[in-house]
Amino acid sequence: MTVWKFAISAVAVAFSFAAIVQVRGQPSTEGFISIDCGTPDGYNHTDNTNIQYVSDDQYIDSGVNKRIAQNYINSSIPIQDVTARSFPSGSRNCYTLKPVTANQKYLLRATFMYGNYDGQQSVNPNTSILFDLYIGVDLWKTVNISDASAEYRVEAITLALADFISVCLINTGSGTPFISALELRPIKLAMYPAAMANQSIVLYLRRTYKPSSNQIFRFPDDPYDRIWASYTEIPSDWTTISTNAPIQYYADDHFNAPSTVLQTAVTPIRSTTMTFLRLDKGSGPIAPQYHVVFYFTELQLLNSNAVREFSIYLDGSDRWGDSFRLLYLMSYYFCSTDPLTVDYAFSLNATANSTLPPLINALEVYTLMYLSNPATDVSDGASRICSFRNHDCPDAIMAVKAQYQVKRNWMGDPCNPTEYAWDGLNCSYTASPSRITSVNLSSSRLAGQISDFFSKLQAIESMDLSNNNLTGGIPYSLASISSLQVFGDSSGLPWLPENEQRKNVTEVAVKVCHQISSQGTKQLHAEAESLTHVFHKNLVSLVGYCMDGDKLGLVYEYVPQGSLHDHLRGTSGVFRALNWGERLRIALEAAQ
The missing domain is CATH 3.30.200.20 (Phosphorylase Kinase; domain 1)
Incomplete structure (x- = not known):
């Protein structure tokens, strides 16, 4: 297992404190995308985190706006949970999140609250709603809504490979998919090294130890808007240590757990060891692969004779052979990058030099999400949202959709996964990435001139535009595709003879x-x-x-x-x- 760790020995105390302490500025919402799903076009509001949420109308062209039942609305639920967008039609419905920066890491979060929005009591003690959630062409999570009054959150850390991120809801036949909120937050590239081009990581658990509080900590306390839930089920043989003093950070501490999260820690009362986390292999056919981040901060100003030094043990073994000796109010973290694939028990064990028991302030656990399905070639595909209100769409097939306002299942990746490929398209999967080879838009009520964007589909071999109301001639750019065949009729393609189509014509x-x-x-x-x-x-x-x-x-x-x-x-x-x-x-x- 590869580990990133900030630990410090007694020798390091001699270093200049000012040189290693990071001064944190005011957090910014620059780059945030915050969507309140199911709200009307033009809607926006600012919540108690001072983040502005906007309507999802500009990010998706399908779905129906809904509002949860009045008896589920109270002051304790976020305002974003009051509305939802439901998708009773289509097997796949996708949001396209822009603008994003290619090769930038992002925290991506989807929120769901049923609240009997459909008036059908679809969620009850005997019935759940299940549907799949995808990032691009890869399965993110199977969402299981079993409590009508509960808020469900799904979160991932992912690396953007283009100037967009697509989030799709898939109807698997176990209830109508819906969504309450969708959020995107840029994070530093050095954070969460397990998230890379060929894999994302999905949040399994994020915990801070606040024994008497159900409080949630997020932005602006956390500049990346991670949501930290208080863990109140403290074992009876543990105790808490707290402070109101601000936590300090090393300049190269990439994770920056918020000060409010680190100001409380737990420690065993009468023991030199504490088992604080157990991970199991789950019940599915494939065992989950885990990545962990642990946070430590000394909250007590120790006298000269006191020492708190401990090691991290895995299944009773000092696997990494190193120890933590913490400085007062300084943040440290431990991060694994190689996945854990079987049952594991993590414990903290005091070293022989330690006079005090170990402690822990917070932790995160993620599961691995392999990005194994190739997307459609970016020049063919859908790297921008193309709504009927905005035709700024440089990628070929989505630009065609926008120009002609195509009323089909054209959202998400055009070719992948294959079972959700767009109606009217044929794709070639012989190489990676897949390419669009034919477009059939016959009888689609197309009007206007032939789009130049068809010529951007450089692998296209045939195009059927018959039974439409197109005007003008074939664009010169299409003539450069020597293998292209265009099919049509006199009513749909005006450059063909007006009366009847002749056979065996020699040009x-x-x-x-x-x-x-x-x-x-x-x-x-x-x-x-x-x-x-x-x-x-x-x-x-x-x-x-x-x-x-x-x-x-x-x-x-x-x-x-x-x-x-x-x-x-x-x-x-x-x-x-x-x-x-x-x-x-x-x-x-x-x-x-």
Whole structure:
């Protein structure tokens, strides 16, 4: 197991105290996304933490706004719990949280309170509501709502891989999914090293020891808005130590547990050891993998003869072979990065030099969440929320959704998980990331011009836009995708014939020469006549010609990507540059 630990020996006391103490400034809400779900568009309020919450209308295009029953509303519940957004339709409904910064770590929290919002008593002693919660394309948690009056929270630490984070509620057939609040908080990259690009960590337990209080500690006490619950079930052979003095922090203490959390500790009364945490392997088919963070602060000003020194034991063994000797009012932490996968018992054991028993102030436990499912290629996918009110959407398929206001299950990742892939899309899964290969938007009431964003789907092979009301021609950018086939009909695609679709059509090009001299006309006539009999695989074939006075029209095979002359001269309208392999092939064929 890899461990990050802040411990200090007696020698370290000689170091300059001012040089190692961190001065904490006022906390900021910059980068916070705080959503009160189920509230109307434009709604906002500031709660008792001084955090402003806004409507979820700008983050999602589906769902129904609801309000919990009046008999569940009281002064003890957060105002965010009064409303909820319910999702009676669709198997997957997703929020897209923006703006976020790629490669930044975030605390992500979802809150649920049923409160009989649907008037159906769907949660009762005999019935629970269960649904899945996803971060992007990976399962975050199965939410189990078994108490109508309880608030349920699900929290994770995750690394943003793009400029968005998607949170999806999945209907698994055991009740209608709903959500009361959704919160995103930026944290320092050095915090929680187990959270990285290929895995997130999910909160299992966060505890502070306040024996006579059910108080919750969060922002502004905690600058990262972690929610610390008081643990009141203190064993009878433990006692508490408290102080009102502010806690100090080392400059490289990345975790910064709030002072209010660390101002109370527990310690055994008549023992030199204390078992303070047991983790089990659970009842599921896969044993959870745990990560732990323990916090220690000396709260008593000890006399010169007193020593509090202890080690962390795992299943009765001094696994790490090091000890903590704390300085007065200085914060220390212990953090594991390698996962624990079987039953474990953590205890603190006083060393032989110690005259006082060990203590602990707070702890966190997380389970590992592997990010094993590949997302759709970012250029194809949905890295921005594209609502009908905001078309600022640079990623292809979501931009198409916004432009045409597509009324389908288009939310979350377009291709993954495969069982929730978007209607009308086919994807290729032969490589990672997956790519969109076809789009079927037939009979979708599309209007306006053909979107340039279709050309951003660089792996697309076919597109069906029939039975719509589109105007204009195919954008030039689409012509650069040589493998693309566009299907449509006369009513939906205006560049096709107005009457009926013809079969076995050969596309041709026509070049007209004007004001040809009499002698030149005879010469061109002879050359055109001879060209109709010339056939070569590397030459376009002349279909025919037409002479009309001093005008000559040549009808020849259409070259959709332009001729060699066009590419050499950079003729306007030729948009695809030749790669070196194509240039070599052309040179060889020209010599044949």
